[in-house]
Amino acid sequence: MSDDLFNIVRPQVAYFGQKDFQQAQIIKRMVENLDFGLKVKILPIIREKDGLALSSRNTYLSALQRKEAVVLYKSLKLAKQLVKEGNRNTLTIKKRLRKLINSQKATRIDYLEIVDPKTLRPVKRIRKAALLALAVFVGKTRLIDNALIKQ
Numbered sequence: 665m666s667d668d669l670f671n672i673v674r675p676q677v678a679y680f681g682q683k684d685f686q687q688a689q690i691i692k693r694m695v696e697n698l699d700f701g702l703k704v705k706i707l708p709i710i711r712e713k714d715g716l717a718l719s720s721r722n723t724y725l726s727a728l729q730r731k732e733a734v735v736l737y738k739s740l741k742l743a744k745q746l747v748k749e750g751n752r753n754t755l756t757i758k759k760r761l762r763k764l765i766n767s768q769k770a771t772r773i774d775y776l777e778i779v780d781p782k783t784l785r786p787v788k789r790i791r792k793a794a795l796l797a798l799a800v801f802v803g804k805t806r807l808i809d810n811a812l813i814k815q
């Protein structure tokens with residue numbers, strides 16, 4: 665477990681990627697609760713030129729699946745655009761995103777949630793900021809992605 669590792673190594677800073685935002689938030693909370701005296705930094709997602717989050721799992725995708733996988737990034741962009749246009753209702757936003765993702769033949773949504781970035785609990789309305797987190801199967805490959813959405 666990471667608390668044992670932090671106790672053994674005693675780092676001053678631990679770096680985690682935003683791609684695994686939920687995991688990073690849990691570790692961040694654990695570090696605060698257990699008073700490790702450690703700073704947790706969350707680094708931005710590295711993306712391919714077309715926006716797909718960089719992942720070793722991308723190599724499992726066929727050429728067609730790889731093209732369809734970009735719908736994950738497109739859905740994140742759509743959510744940001746909907747919020748920018750004034751839509752704050754998460755049910756409405758999620759419905760639009762599901763429609764976009766399901767428009768691709770090879771995709772199947774595992775989860776699509778809009779949550780509070782600190783508590784990771786689902787929210788009904790986006791007030792200040794929210795995290796859009798999704799996991800989508802493209803063929804047999806499960807891909808994850810997320811984005812912070814701010815008003």
